[in-house]
Amino acid sequence: MEGDIAQMGQFIGAGLAAIGSGLAALGVGNVAANFLAGALRNPSAAAAQTATLFIGIAFAEALGIFSFLVALLLMFAV
Amino acid sequence: MAAEGGNGISIKPMEQFKVTPLFGDGDVGMFTITNVTFWLFLAVVAVTLLMVLTTRGRTVVPDRGQSVAELAYGFVYKMVEDVAGKEGVRYFPYIMTLFMFIVCANFLGLIPMSFTTTSHIAVTAVLALAVFISVTVIGFVKNGTAFLGLFWVSSAPLVLRPILAIIELISYFVRPVSHSVRLAGAILAGHAVIKVFAGFAVFGAIAPLAILGMVGIYALEVVVAAVQAYVFTILTCVYLKDALHPSH
Numbered sequence: 522m523e524g525d526i527a528q529m530g531q532f533i534g535a536g537l538a539a540i541g542s543g544l545a546a547l548g549v550g551n552v553a554a555n556f557l558a559g560a561l562r563n564p565s566a567a568a569a570q571t572a573t574l575f576i577g578i579a580f581a582e583a584l585g586i587f588s589f590l591v592a593l594l595l596m597f598a599v
Numbered sequence: 600m601a602a603e604g605g606n607g608i609s610i611k612p613m614e615q616f617k618v619t620p621l622f623g624d625g626d627v628g629m630f631t632i633t634n635v636t637f638w639l640f641l642a643v644v645a646v647t648l649l650m651v652l653t654t655r656g657r658t659v660v661p662d663r664g665q666s667v668a669e670l671a672y673g674f675v676y677k678m679v680e681d682v683a684g685k686e687g688v689r690y691f692p693y694i695m696t697l698f699m700f701i702v703c704a705n706f707l708g709l710i711p712m713s714f715t716t717t718s719h720i721a722v723t724a725v726l727a728l729a730v731f732i733s734v735t736v737i738g739f740v741k742n743g744t745a746f747l748g749l750f751w752v753s754s755a756p757l758v759l760r761p762i763l764a765i766i767e768l769i770s771y772f773v774r775p776v777s778h779s780v781r782l783a784g785a786i787l788a789g790h791a792v793i794k795v796f797a798g799f800a801v802f803g804a805i806a807p808l809a810i811l812g813m814v815g816i817y818a819l820e821v822v823v824a825a826v827q828a829y830v831f832t833i834l835t836c837v838y839l840k841d842a843l844h845p846s847h
Contacts, residue, residue, distance in 0.1 A: 572682060572833055579830040583777040586784035593787075597613060 531595045538592035545585020552577045610798030612791040616718055635722070638714045642704040650699060671699065675832065682836035686843050690737075694839075697726065698832040705786060705824035709817075717827075718787040720779055727779035730835050738842035749845040778834060785827050789820045 556574045560567035621632045649671075653664030661669055675695045679687050701717060708715025716722050738746040750767040752760060793816050799809040 572678065575826070575830055575833060576837060579781060579834060582785070583781050586781055586788075587777075589784055589788055590780055 535592040535595040538588045541588025548581035612794035634714045645703040646699045683840045701828040720783045723779040723783040727775040731775040734838045734842045
């Protein structure tokens with residue numbers, strides 16, 4: 522085994538941060554699923570809410586991208 | 600990018616984002632003309648070609664280029680009107696510029712061997728900070744100190760209001776961070792994934808699978824390029840709406 526313990530910590534930390542990306546995927550899926558459920562109940566109101574859908578997806582996704590950023594920082598910047 | 604080493608492979612998915620001088624090879628300083636400068640310039644050229652040259656004829660029955668330009672114009676105009684309201688239409692030129700620039704930069708980055716400018720937080724941070732500062736200034740100019748009502752949630756119980764004010768304040772100042780990191784992160788992640796798949800394509804056995812995966816991810820990236828530009832623009836509209844109507 523080579524490498525020092527700090528590098529090992531970096532890799533483990535980056536892997537742990539990747540969990541956050543997966544959880545953000547759950548969040549985005551939740552937004553889209555609920556939008557579809559609502560849209561199928563009342564299709565005539567769905568078109569007007571597409572903007573809200575994308576805003577919701579963007580907010581849910583942002584936090585996942587933060588954790589991805591943490592992983593990147595650990596891998597390349599620390 | 601990927602080469603089979605002695606023991607194991609070395610995939611370098613982040614090498615495509617390296618900033619290098621365009622002419623010669625020296626250090627990258629403040630005013631060095633780099634590949635970023637070049638591709639940013641190409642994005643501006645693409646916007647100009649699409650929006651100025653194609654609409655020069657101003658024909659009643661639009662040709663191909665003109666109808667694309669008109670579609671983009673109508674799409675962004677409707678977005679601004681729907682989200683920011685009638686008063687927001689005054690700021691439509693800026694939002695249209697943002698949208699066209701980001702969309703063109705994203706799509707130029709999808710050309711193989713090209714450089715993706717929007718994958719750099721330095722580029723998107725400037726865009727997001729420009730939005731953040733101008734929206735804050737617009738809020739104070741339009742509403743005066745009433746703009747601070749954005750942080751004072753008048754519908755909440757009085758005890759909770761100071762706590763909510765702190766939370767609102769934090770979320771307000773996180774805006775430029777999330778605004779810029781979202782665009783850069785989504786583009787960066789997608790392009791890195793394509794390169795990782797490309798690295799797997801050197802193995803004979805799983806090469807067809809890897810290439811198929813690359814095609815799939817590329818198709819996803821085409822959607823992401825458009826959606827991220829849309830999201831950046833619509834969030835600008837949301838922030839603008841908050842500045843024009845700060846009450847909760």
